[in-house]
Amino acid sequence: MEPADSIRRLGFARWYERRLIEAHAWLITGFLCMIAIAACMEELSFRGSIARLLVYVGAVLAAAAIGIHGLVRYQKILAEAERLGEHATCGGCGAYARFGLISPSHVRCRKCGNEWRLIDST
Numbered sequence: 190m191e192p193a194d195s196i197r198r199l200g201f202a203r204w205y206e207r208r209l210i211e212a213h214a215w216l217i218t219g220f221l222c223m224i225a226i227a228a229c230m231e232e233l234s235f236r237g238s239i240a241r242l243l244v245y246v247g248a249v250l251a252a253a254a255i256g257i258h259g260l261v262r263y264q265k266i267l268a269e270a271e272r273l274g275e276h277a278t279c280g281g282c283g284a285y286a287r288f289g290l291i292s293p294s295h296v297r298c299r300k301c302g303n304e305w306r307l308i309d310s311t
């Protein structure tokens with residue numbers, strides 16, 4: 190998702206807040222998956238039927254995939270929010286998150302009119 194569109198729509202402060210909430214939802218998802226894996230591992234035994242074993246192995250693999258995806262998303266979202274957050278303070282007057290987007294990468298301070306690059310267009 191392009192951050193400029195969301196920042197334009199929500200304003201930087203709300204965008205930042207939502208990114209933190211989303212990141213932590215992924216962190217919690219990753220954590221719950223680890224608990225699910227631990228619970229399944231405890232149930233894993235080679236005494237039961239092969240079908241039962243395969244169900245638990247499948248559950249462990251699914252939880253591991255979702256959990257890893259969740260932790261990677263957590264890390265990526267947080268890194269992006271931090272990176273933009275570092276550039277959210279106006280160099281002219283020191284106002285935090287008080288800017289409007291004038292292009293997909295540049296912003297203008299609402300207090301003093303100073304313009305700077307918020308998003309590196311790579």
Ligand SMILES: [Zn+2]
Binds near residue numbers: 279281283284298301
């Ligand atoms: Zn300013």
